[in-house]
Amino acid sequence: MQRNEMKLEFDSRSCNEGFARVAVAAFMTQLNPTLEEVADVKTAVSEAVTNAIIHAYEGAVRKIVIESRIEEELLTVVVRDTGKGIADVKRAMEPLFTTKAECDRAGMGFAFMEAFMDSLQVESEPGRGTCVTMTKHITREQNKYERQ
Numbered sequence: 001m002q003r004n005e006m007k008l009e010f011d012s013r014s015c016n017e018g019f020a021r022v023a024v025a026a027f028m029t030q031l032n033p034t035l036e037e038v039a040d041v042k043t044a045v046s047e048a049v050t051n052a053i054i055h056a057y058e059g060a061v062r063k064i065v066i067e068s069r070i071e072e073e074l075l076t077v078v079v080r081d082t083g084k085g086i087a088d089v090k091r092a093m094e095p096l097f098t099t100k101a102e103c104d105r106a107g108m109g110f111a112f113m114e115a116f117m118d119s120l121q122v123e124s125e126p127g128r129g130t131c132v133t134m135t136k137h138i139t140r141e142q143n144k145y146e147r148q
Contacts, residue, residue, distance in 0.1 A: 048079035056083025
């Protein structure tokens with residue numbers, strides 16, 4: 001299979017979180033994933049987008065960018081914002097750490113991303129934004145359909 005890529009840019013509104021999940025799920029269907037693999041990726045994308053909406057922009061409407069790439073059986077999803085950034089990424093990735101204790105499931109976003117994807121990398125700079133890169137191998141028996 002050749003490399004394939006897509007890029008989305010959308011407003012940081014909570015109503016767009018579902019759009020982001022479905023768009024990435026639709027893109028990955030060319031790998032013939034299991035329903036569980038699709039659900040895993042949708043959950044991870046949802047968490048990354050929600051983090052950008054709630055933490056990066058704190059209610060302001062700005063842009064979130066998602067880039068997805070497929071190379072062989074590897075799906076890479078990058079979620080990027082230009083929000084306030086994270087001062088201490090290592091601490092922010094600790095389960096239950098949150099700066100928004102009033103929110104449901106606060107402090108579990110990165111833990112969910114790590115649990116549902118094969119790898120997670122977070123790069124951030126205060127005042128410049130955050131880039132979350134996640135990968136998942138979609139390893140299946142011979143696909144029913146020939147890949148183009």
